[in-house]
Amino acid sequence: MIYKLQFADLLPYWDVLARGFVFTVALTVVSTMAGVLVGTLGACARTFGPRWLAGLLGAYVELIRNTPFLVQLFFVYFGLPAAGLKLTETQAAFIAMTINLGAYSTEIIRAGSEATPKGVIEAGVSLAMTRLQVLRHVVLKPAFQKVWPALASQIIIVMLGSSVVSQISAEDLTYAANFIQSRNFRAFESYFVVALAYLLLAVLTRAILRALGSRLFPKA
Amino acid sequence: MPLVSIVDVRKSFGANEVLKGVSLPVEKGDVVAIIGRSGSGKSTLLRCVNGLETHDAGSIMVDGLEVGGAKTDMRALRRHVGMVFQQFNLFPHLTALGNVTLAPRVVEKMGEGRARELGLEMLAKVGLAEKRDAYPSQLSGGQQQRVAIARALAMRPKALLCDEITSALDPELVNEVLRVVEKLAGEDMTLILVTHEMRFARDVGTKLVFMHQGRVHEQGAPKALFAAPQTAELQQFIGASFK
Secondary structure, three states, X not given: OOOOOOHHHXXXXXXXXXXXXXXXXXXXXXXXXXXXXXXHHHHHHHHHOOHHHHHHHXXXXXXHHXXXXXXXXXXXXXXXXXXXXXXOHHHHHHHHHHHHHHHXXXXXXXXXXXXXXXXXXXXXXXXXXXXXXXXXXXXXXXXXXXXXHXXXXXXXXXXXXXXXXXXXXXXXXXXXXXXXXXXXXXXHHHHHHHHHHHHHHHHHHHHHHHHHHHHHOOOO | OOOEEEXXXXXXXXXXXEEEEEEEXXXXXXXXXXXXXXXXXXHHHHHHHXXXXXXXXXXXXXXXXXXXXXXXXXXXXXXXXXXEOOOOOOOOOOOHHHHHHHHHHHOOOOOHHHHHHHHHHHHHHOOOHHHOOOOHHHOOHHHHHHHHHHHHHOOOOOEEEEEOOOOOOOHHHHHHHHHHHHHHHHOOOEEEEEXXXXXXXXXHOOEEEEEEOXXXXXXXXXXXXXXXXXXXXXXXXXXXXXX
């Protein structure tokens, strides 16, 4: 069997691809920021917060880490409206991704912040720092320094995992591929190009996160 | 009024009472050496002075502020009381200079340039100006401890608490740290030291406090006390220490 590649058939749909690309990038950027923020607060609360809060966060982390992302997404998009919370596809995608990354990054950042020796925290307190100052300058900064590579990997996993938001018709890159191949039946070409786009995004994201890490949290 | 006044302080960990009514006035410029067996409450007493531990009863006043008092801003109090730890406790992600300047920048809101100037001055004081860019992991124990002293001094404390600051050091590194402390004593810094360095306590201290089973068992002028301990416990302790 001989199959003739026809990439030119994708050209009429370049705007669909471009919109999908931008959507995936935007969704990743926004939910990464929100997710890492959730993770940072979660890690602090889990390490230094009251026991009931730490327990609650532990349950959250385990729940998210042990269920499929697609199910989490469906729950947010199809399940929550039953409880009276109606969301657009974009909102649901953002919330599901933030909740997902929030759980993983809580665990990752906690690994770094729990490594802070008690004595180092006491040194900060003895220097008249507030709890918040100690948390920021003494606990979190070195924690991020330690776990940044792991966090960067998780962010890329979430970015690639975002392809499932096409299942609730959020118009991301994968949605674009589905859409195009349903019109021109060029499945190989569509998914091939989109796969390359994800690859490019992953490589770029890793490079950007590495640069950001060495700027924000320079290694000792 | 004494700079630090400790009156009838009690402290328990669970059922274990570690401080059983300790009183100790510390005048400005005093170099108080607290000695005693491990478990006698020395470190706990020191940690109560800047509120790292909360005492259960009695009172501790530092420069007119009551430690743990309802109206006391503990941060204001801690600005006046520096602390140096047995395990150095440097911030591992910061250089020597970064360690010294962090609190001035963050707590005192000092500008970058002034903080740097102050930091270099403090590092020079402990003889480590040339190590300003080294990270703690690149420094010897003695150097780390001297950075820790510089870090405490950068807050311009009125009193410095030293909690067994040479106990974690290799013997050949002890002296470089003690020399720094001796220099501070010579500059009239008020020092409260928990120490196992008996010779240092005798030669540099202005006051010796022997703690035993959660109480001040004996206190007085170091040289007189070492020459003629009044109690059997101190006699035995000194005998064992100088062997």
